[in-house]
Amino acid sequence: MKSLFILIGWCCLWVVPVWAGPTQTILEGYRAAGAGDFSAARGQALYHKSFPGENPHEQRQCITCHHKDPKQPGQHPKTGKRIPPLAPSADPARLQDPAHVEKWFERNCTWTVGRSCTPQEKGDFLTFLLAL
Amino acid sequence: MNTLQKWLGPVLFCTCLGGGLTLGWSATTDLNKKRSSEVAVLQNALYDQECGSCHFAYQPGWLPARSWDKIMTGLKDHFGENATLAAEPQRQLTDWLRVHAADHAQGGKIQKMVRSIPAQATPIRITEIPYFQKEHRKLPLRTWKENPQVRSLSHCATCHPQAKEGSFDEHAVRIPNFGPWKD
Numbered sequence: 572m573k574s575l576f577i578l579i580g581w582c583c584l585w586v587v588p589v590w591a592g593p594t595q596t597i598l599e600g601y602r603a604a605g606a607g608d609f610s611a612a613r614g615q616a617l618y619h620k621s622f623p624g625e626n627p628h629e630q631r632q633c634i635t636c637h638h639k640d641p642k643q644p645g646q647h648p649k650t651g652k653r654i655p656p657l658a659p660s661a662d663p664a665r666l667q668d669p670a671h672v673e674k675w676f677e678r679n680c681t682w683t684v685g686r687s688c689t690p691q692e693k694g695d696f697l698t699f700l701l702a703l
Numbered sequence: 704m705n706t707l708q709k710w711l712g713p714v715l716f717c718t719c720l721g722g723g724l725t726l727g728w729s730a731t732t733d734l735n736k737k738r739s740s741e742v743a744v745l746q747n748a749l750y751d752q753e754c755g756s757c758h759f760a761y762q763p764g765w766l767p768a769r770s771w772d773k774i775m776t777g778l779k780d781h782f783g784e785n786a787t788l789a790a791e792p793q794r795q796l797t798d799w800l801r802v803h804a805a806d807h808a809q810g811g812k813i814q815k816m817v818r819s820i821p822a823q824a825t826p827i828r829i830t831e832i833p834y835f836q837k838e839h840r841k842l843p844l845r846t847w848k849e850n851p852q853v854r855s856l857s858h859c860a861t862c863h864p865q866a867k868e869g870s871f872d873e874h875a876v877r878i879p880n881f882g883p884w885k886d
Contacts, residue, residue: 649782650858
């Protein structure tokens with residue numbers, strides 16, 4: 572019985588780094604692309620920052636679609652479709668697939684910020700989400 | 704006793720086979736029946752992921768192939784949003800939508816829908832189709848357009864609880880703030 576607990580404990584030691592694996596790989600990719608240290612505070616500021624939209628009075632933010640608390644589900648403003656929470660602590664499937672992460676950064680940065688996000692911005696953003 | 708043992712096996716086999724065939728036949732018939740009055744539900748994880756992340760994953764049977772072509776070649780401005788796809792998913796989804804489009808519907812709502820579209824028209828909104836408009840014409844604006852929980856008739860699943868399963872039966876309709884709809 573004792574050896575079983577030791578075995579379970581041993582497995583748990585490995586589960587945490589393996590679980591965080593794909594996101595760490597994504598962050599390393601941004602560092603390799605020239606980003607410096609990442610900051611959750613900068614990521615949070617970006618999450619709430621407003622950018623001018625196409626219409627004169629339109630403001631676009633991440634929280635136009637995502638919930639102001641990334642642990643809560645958001646909603647597409649036009650279609651009403653539920654958007655699962657962004658924080659991996661609330662939705663473990665989040666940030667596990669690098670291609671999925673890049674696709675949505677590209678699509679949503681283009682819509683919200685009006686350009687692609689930099690590796691630094693993307694790394695800060697993910698660091699903010701991982702800290703929740 | 705020997706005779707009983709000799710025949711028991713084959714008799715049981717035939718009974719099971721017969722029962723199985725009957726069950727299988729009735730299930731197929733029910734499925735066909737359902738599909739003739741509703742829209743076919745097709746599983747496509749790529750479609751659910753690429754299109755269904757932002758809006759209700761409208762079944763391909765709701766629009767003719769020419770409409771899907773127009774939508775898929777205009778994703779850069781997809782109802783005001785950039786919804787462009789990578790080349791491979793773009794090709795796969797366009798092919799899939801074309802193959803399962805409304806054009807070849809046999810009977811049921813889908814055939815009525817596709818027949819109501821003028822030959823020269825290529826609607827890119829299901830809500831523009833004459834049959835769709837006829838089916839929803841009696842709904843007062845306060846039940847949808849002025850209803851903060853509905854706002855648009857394009858939000859199928861808001862009032863049709865089984866929309867995802869391809870069922871749009873009006874008896875199942877539940878309008879938020881209003882409840883069932885009696886025509």
